[in-house]
Amino acid sequence: MNKQKLDNVAHQEDLPMEPQLPELSFRDFRKSNRKNPLGKYFHLPKQKDTLETLKEFWSENENTDFLVRIGQYVFPCHRLVLMVYVERVRQNMDKLELRLPEDLVKPEIFERLYRWMMDKEPLLKRSNIVDLLSASTYLKIDELTHQIWHCLDQDSLFGEHWAAQVAQDALNFKKLHYLHYMMLHRIQYFFLTFVASDEYLALPLKSLCHLFSSNDIRVNSEAEVFYAAIRWLNHKWPSRQIHLTEVMDKVRLFWMPNQLLLMLKSPVDDIRVDRITESSELKAHMEQASFDQLVMQFNGGTWEYWEILKISSLPRPREFICHNLATYHEPKPNSPVQVFSYADFLNYLGVLQSLPPNTLPLLQKHR
Numbered sequence: 001m002n003k004q005k006l007d008n009v010a011h012q013e014d015l016p017m018e019p020q021l022p023e024l025s026f027r028d029f030r031k032s033n034r035k036n037p038l039g040k041y042f043h044l045p046k047q048k049d050t051l052e053t054l055k056e057f058w059s060e061n062e063n064t065d066f067l068v069r070i071g072q073y074v075f076p077c078h079r080l081v082l083m084v085y086v087e088r089v090r091q092n093m094d095k096l097e098l099r100l101p102e103d104l105v106k107p108e109i110f111e112r113l114y115r116w117m118m119d120k121e122p123l124l125k126r127s128n129i130v131d132l133l134s135a136s137t138y139l140k141i142d143e144l145t146h147q148i149w150h151c152l153d154q155d156s157l158f159g160e161h162w163a164a165q166v167a168q169d170a171l172n173f174k175k176l177h178y179l180h181y182m183m184l185h186r187i188q189y190f191f192l193t194f195v196a197s198d199e200y201l202a203l204p205l206k207s208l209c210h211l212f213s214s215n216d217i218r219v220n221s222e223a224e225v226f227y228a229a230i231r232w233l234n235h236k237w238p239s240r241q242i243h244l245t246e247v248m249d250k251v252r253l254f255w256m257p258n259q260l261l262l263m264l265k266s267p268v269d270d271i272r273v274d275r276i277t278e279s280s281e282l283k284a285h286m287e288q289a290s291f292d293q294l295v296m297q298f299n300g301g302t303w304e305y306w307e308i309l310k311i312s313s314l315p316r317p318r319e320f321i322c323h324n325l326a327t328y329h330e331p332k333p334n335s336p337v338q339v340f341s342y343a344d345f346l347n348y349l350g351v352l353q354s355l356p357p358n359t360l361p362l363l364q365k366h367r
Contacts, residue, residue: 195228
């Protein structure tokens, strides 16, 4: 061994011995205050909400697992979304498709319905509301049905002219006929404008009688209701001739101008009117109305005669409007001298056709 190696060995032997350390866990370091205590819980930031993530996933419409068939149309859907709203899907969890009747759930309406489920397009067009109500009623989606009824119940959203259109749309669905009659009953100031439309001429007999039975329709004269009945009957004459008596029974002849009733006892050289007033039953009703008016006139409107009229189920007078564009209008309702022809009435309807549909309802605000 050379001298250098001997010097190295001698140097190593001179080093102090390694100190003896106690056995101490890292967790116990804090006991000696050598390290600040660690928190028991850590707050990790959440990057995305689970429901929002699922919503985004569904909105992309990828990886669908369910089919809805309507006629020749097929709609890929997420079964979990449908299960939330459609009971039939929940009850048949082993099935991966659902077929719906096209007459109750139209393809374009189901598309809107599914978008509502996805909360992607909550806005709804008025023209689709009856179709959507039919679909939600058939599928028993109570939440959507209640939302639609909430809209329908608001006069500010569904005024009289919209109510008339909703009534017409509801006729296409047998199970929504109650909505049809409910909306017809909402027609008041809009009555004459409605009479000027093709939708009025297409009304079924039962609907027409329901409308004529309303105490709330507004007219310049009861004679307008009489002429409105003639307009409906003439539209499909003679097939509607068999309904003449039933329709005219809804006209309150007692409240028609007296001189007009007297004039209509004889032909007026208008076939559209004469073929209706020549009915023996209508003639009898007009004679009775003229007699009641005469007795009332000479009786001075005493309380006793009014009681007799009430017993005989005399209908109340219509609500009155005074539209200055009606050339025959009078400041008093059903003035005895207010005589005008069916042609005059049609000319007035022509004026209404040239005006915005809410023209007469706006009269309510100026009363």
